[in-house]
Amino acid sequence: MAKIEKRSPLAPETFPDLPPIAGxxxxxxxxxxxxxxxxxxxxxxxxxxxxxxxxxxxxxxxxxxxxxxxxxxxxxxxxxxxxxxxxxxxxxxxxxxxxxxxxxxxxxxxxxxxxxxxxxxxxxxxxxxxxxxxxxxxxxxxxxxxxxxxxxxxxxxxxxxxxxxxxxxxxxxxxxxxxxxxxxxxxxxxxxxxxxxxxxxxxxxxxxxxxxxxxxxxxxxxxxxxxxxxxxxxxxxxxxxxxxxxxxxxxxxxxxxxxxxxxxxxxxxxxxxxxxxDGEGATKFVEIRVTGAASDADAKTHALSIANSPLVKTAIAGEDPNWGRVVMAVGKSGAAADRDKLSIRFGDVLVAENGWVSPNYREEDAAAHMKGENLRIAVDIGLGTGESTVWTCDLTHGYIDINADYRS
Amino acid sequence: MAKIEKRSPLAPETFPDLPPIAGxxxxxxxxxxxxxxxxxxxxxxxxxxxxxxxxxxxxxxxxxxxxxxxxxxxxxxxxxxxxxxxxxxxxxxxxxxxxxxxxxxxxxxxxxxxxxxxxxxxxxxxxxxxxxxxxxxxxxxxxxxxxxxxxxxxxxxxxxxxxxxxxxxxxxxxxxxxxxxxxxxxxxxxxxxxxxxxxxxxxxxxxxxxxxxxxxxxxxxxxxxxxxxxxxxxxxxxxxxxxxxxxxxxxxxxxxxxxxxxxxxxxxxxxxxxxxxDGEGATKFVEIRVTGAASDADAKTHALSIANSPLVKTAIAGEDPNWGRVVMAVGKSGAAADRDKLSIRFGDVLVAENGWVSPNYREEDAAAHMKGENLRIAVDIGLGTGESTVWTCDLTHGYIDINADYRS
Known part of the structure; x- marks a missing residue:
């Protein structure tokens, strides 16, 4: 019960030297x-x-x-x-x-x-x-x-x-x-x-x-x-x-x-x-940044839809630059989007634009970014000035181990 | 690619003998x-x-x-x-x-x-x-x-x-x-x-x-x-x-x-x-029935919140009658609920009522239901007459295998 498991691979090296706060x-x-x-x-x-x-x-x-x-x-x-x-x-x-x-x-x-x-x-x-x-x-x-x-x-x-x-x-x-x-x-x-x-x-x-x-x-x-x-x-x-x-x-x-x-x-x-x-089973720390949405609220809706998608999270776990799943998550979010105005970046790599894969995209470039521990996915909706950034982790066998295999 | 994997354990025995349709x-x-x-x-x-x-x-x-x-x-x-x-x-x-x-x-x-x-x-x-x-x-x-x-x-x-x-x-x-x-x-x-x-x-x-x-x-x-x-x-x-x-x-x-x-x-x-x-990695078929909600729409919101919760789905995979996670999913759904009016059943077993575990509840009864292949979770919200039934499956290592380990 609640034994301290192996330290997360994403943990900071040490606990910071917190100063006392008077009062x-x-x-x-x-x-x-x-x-x-x-x-x-x-x-x-x-x-x-x-x-x-x-x-x-x-x-x-x-x-x-x-x-x-x-x-x-x-x-x-x-x-x-x-x-x-x-x-x-x-x-x-x-x-x-x-x-x-x-x-x-x-x-x-x-x-x-x-x-x-x-x-x-x-x-x-x-x-x-x-x-x-x-x-x-x-x-x-x-x-x-x-x-x-x-x-x-x-x-x-x-x-x-x-x-x-x-x-x-x-x-x-x-x-x-x-x-x-x-x-x-x-x-x-x-x-x-x-x-x-x-x-x-x-x-x-x-x-x-x-x-x-x-x-x-x-x-x-x-x-x-x-x-x-x-x-x-x-x-x-x-x-x-x-x-x-x-x-x-x-x-x-x-x-x-x-x-x-x-x-x-x-x-x-x-x-x-x-x-x-310290997310359960996490092996990747992921920043999801959405810009160009119709409003800040819409941007956050899109960003959370991407961050909570089991398919996006498992693709990240598999180091797969699966931008199709990002398109899917934007599409299902309920916030405004236009397929042909979306652009998607993994790290600095422009993956998709104008409703299709970018002409200069080479999968090996995005795949190289996905091998890192700190990932960035950026989506521009192309409709307005709304923006939002959220953070999440990947969905791995570790999550299933902690939550299913581990019986009370 | 898209090879037919091992047949789902929840598959029907045979394909039905579909009659021709004139026209x-x-x-x-x-x-x-x-x-x-x-x-x-x-x-x-x-x-x-x-x-x-x-x-x-x-x-x-x-x-x-x-x-x-x-x-x-x-x-x-x-x-x-x-x-x-x-x-x-x-x-x-x-x-x-x-x-x-x-x-x-x-x-x-x-x-x-x-x-x-x-x-x-x-x-x-x-x-x-x-x-x-x-x-x-x-x-x-x-x-x-x-x-x-x-x-x-x-x-x-x-x-x-x-x-x-x-x-x-x-x-x-x-x-x-x-x-x-x-x-x-x-x-x-x-x-x-x-x-x-x-x-x-x-x-x-x-x-x-x-x-x-x-x-x-x-x-x-x-x-x-x-x-x-x-x-x-x-x-x-x-x-x-x-x-x-x-x-x-x-x-x-x-x-x-x-x-x-x-x-x-x-x-x-x-x-x-x-x-x-035929859900990816599924080993359990689960009916989620919500009654007593303020409206049918609220009932469906609660039911889908339960059905989509990774924690509920992993608990089901682990055959764990974890009713606390059902409470959590109702609480987060955004639809109307009152903690002290909820009641929860796993199969025919009354698990929780009046804001707490039911006095006669024995975990072994609910655990016995969870070992089956076809599960029923019923929640009465205790507020009105809205109702909804949804169906889902569990979240297992098989899902991660299919979606993360399996690289395009």
Whole structure:
């Protein structure tokens, strides 16, 4: 169960040396929720005045912790705040028991950490439909609050993993009015994994000060071009959660600051790419760029249709520059397209244009690009100025191994 | 290339003994379009007065033959008609060359078979983006017209196969006012297959007389609950074509006849199921039935979300009654759902209800159902009266073998 499999071939060489963020401290423990011999709970406590923003799955069957977080976001933000995450059990589709677990945990965190319960956010990731043994987590809270330390963010990244093959972290520094502020984030996720409903969980922290409404708006905007532009297998979790916390400890206001916005985008994109690089069975990291669509929304529809097509993904796994399948995916997407105006590139190789294969196309050129680990497929629709970029991975025997052969 | 692989484990035992349909004759030949040593062209010639209806892919990148058929349907129907189909080359994304090929072939069929060119319909299935060597087909037309025979419908079913593992046929008889009329159809399709754009092609014939507008309306209506309710891998071909021809030779009018409508539905459903049973790598045939949705459209959205989910399909391959993934697929579909009103059955086993696993559920019961070859997953949304049934197959290593490991 959820043993760490062989590290993804697309993993970064090392975990980045994440700097501590003033105003936030971390602790982890082995609560034995489901896994043995590894940490499975992380607690983050945020100083008073921290702004907290979040985006969550749009699933109609979302989990109890997600519903609780959504109800609390946007409330008062004068006191300290806390985030508690467990792996091993997603507390999703657990009926009234699920709400009870969230109540018990948030109440215990509030007491142990001295945080108002309305500012305690939780997330759970792991097997679905089994009651969360919340008493195991509650029993560890005093130990956790005593161990809180700003340097333990890497421990936190490890405690929230399920069948991820590597912990995921990213950071950026920005100079604002002569003061250096830092953004650091962690993520877990590698698609969905049997027998669990895997989830994507992301926590990003900064010592900049950002007014809460502005923080939420910026997070929502940047999510659209980062985490909402990745797909491993087109399946959407019941627990996806992304939270951004600005402690303000650096004493500099980053609200409306463009450099901060860009640095946050960079951190979010880095983490999003790491999730794809840990996609189940992935051997290729693929950028799909669509331009010339009738609108940005149409471009994203085309791009996701290509990225989610099992035939495109298996062709990539086979290193086959099968542009016919890209034509197929554009055709089926439902967004506007004109067969005779499409052009398609694999890497820098122009493959198809004017409704047919390009006259100078030589398959060996595109095939050479497909042998790489980082691939680019670009499609110009030829109708307008809409554009979108999404990222995905290939569909391999490894995916079937993880999700079919591996019985709960 | 397109060799007939090992017969699908879900294939019917034998090809049905299709009766001849008065008013339609078939011939096939080896034109060597792409395959060697097998038939690859079929010609059907229909007597004067035959009503012809058709439905086609909605792909924005549909093939030249599809565009030509769509332009011709609904025209005058007093003279004879003809259908010519080749396998091995789909004549899709072939630019102006594609239209030229359709022109050359339909002109030659018109001349050889004595049919007005506006009543000659064609389809092509096979590799995409390569010019169709239409001259090889044109050269065989005299041979084909000389060989026309009402008994050769099974030959026709074989000639249109690409990597199908068995030919597909179905028939039904109906008594109308004391006269027996017959409906017989053939189909090809097993999803998409490397390096081809596989397509679904279906031809159904009847000796009943049905007015053309009524025939088209009935075909469109029945397609929605048969061929539009199957999915192998969520990828939509550029060439899907379904044609229904009523020769009227039985001298009985079936327009508006309920028994005829039901018999046609039965033939269409049988052929649609055979396509799923030949799904690439399939080892399980799965019915997904959704009831209690806010509308029929919502029910179909949920059902297709379940049927297309890679995680549901891999769980089925692993014989895992993973109802959590069904919850996930309902949640992501975008149609209305309420976690606490869902109920889920695997076979006759009630698995989940009231937002959690059913109190009497024993996993061994559901696991026993999953070991079968024909599976049923039923979901009641608990919101309304909308319902829909779709059919799919599992996602196995065989699919990856066919589509990734098998290089063009």
């Amino acid at each position: 936030v401290r971390f602790a982890t423990t082995e609560a034995g929720v489901r896994y043995k011999g590894r940490t499975d709970v992380m607690l983050a406590v945020l100083d008073a005045g921290t702004s907290v923003a979040g985006v969550f799955t749009r699933s109609a069957t979302r989990s109890a912790p997600v519903l609780d977080c959504q109800a609390k976001l946007g409330g008062a933000n004068d006191g300290p705040a806390a985030i508690l995450v467990n792996s091993g059990n997603s507390n999703a589709f657990t009926g009234h028991h699920g709400q009870t677990s969230v109540q018990q945990i948030t109440e215990a965190v509030a007491r142990a950490a001295g945080v108002d319960q309305s500012r305690v956010f939780t997330a759970s990731t792991g097997v679905i439909g089994e009651p969360l043994p919340h008493e195991r987590i509650v029993a560890k809270l005093d130990e956790l609050t005593e161990a809180l330390d700003a340097a333990r963010i890497k421990d936190a990244a490890e405690a929230i993993m399920t069948t991820d093959t590597f912990p995921k972290g990213a950071f950026a520094r920005v100079d604002i009015d002569g003061t250096s502020v830092t953004i650091a984030g962690i993520a877990k996720g590698s698609g969905m994994i049997a027998p669990d409903m895997a989830t994507m969980l992301v926590y990003i922290f900064t010592d900049a000060k950002v007014e809460q409404g502005a923080l939420q708006a910026m997070l929502s905007e940047l999510t659209d071009t980062t985490f909402n532009c990745i797909t491993v297998d087109s399946d959407t979790s019941t627990s996806d959660s992304l939270m951004l916390c600005a402690t303000g400890a650096a004493q500099v206001d980053a609200t409306g600051n463009t450099a901060f916005h860009d640095a946050l985008h960079e951190v979010m994109l880095d983490l999003a790419h790491q999730v794809v690089r | 339609v004759r078939f011939a096939t030949t080896e034109a060597g379009v792409r395959y060697k040593g097998r038939t690859d062209v079929m010609l059907a010639v229909l007597d004067a007065g035959t009503s012809v209806a058709g439905v086609f892919t909605r792909s924005a990148t549909r093939s030249a033959p599809v565009l030509d058929c769509q332009a011709k349907l609904g025209g005058a129907n007093d003279g004879p008609a003809a259908i010519l189909v080749n396998s091995g080359n789909s004549n899709a994304f072939t630019g102006h060359h594609g239209q030229t090929s359709v022109q050359q072939i339909t002109e030659a069929v018109a001349r050889a078979a004595g049919v007005d060119q506006s009543r000659v319909f064609t389809a092509s299935t096979g590799v995409i983006g390569e010019p169709l060597p239409h001259e090889r087909i044109v050269a065989k037309l005299d041979e084909l017209t000389e060989a026309l025979d009402a008994a050769r419908i099974k030959d026709a079913a074989e000639a249109i196969m690409t990597t199908d593992t068995f030919p597909k046929g179905a028939f039904a008889r109906v008594d109308i006012d004391g006269t027996s009329v017959t409906i017989a159809g053939i189909a090809k399709g097993s999803g998409m297959i490397a390096p081809d754009m596989a397509t679904m092609l279906v031809y159904i014939f009847t000796d009943a007389k049905v007015e053309q507008g009524a025939l088209q309306a009935m075909l469109s209506e029945l397609t929605d609950t048969t061929f539009n309710c199957i999915t192998v891998d969520s990828d939509t071909s550029t060439s899907d074509s379904l044609m229904l021809c009523a020769t009227g030779a039985a001298q009985v009018d079936a327009t508006g006849n309920t028994a005829f409508h039901d018999a046609l539905h039965e033939v269409m459903l049988d052929l649609a199921h055979q396509v799923v049973r």
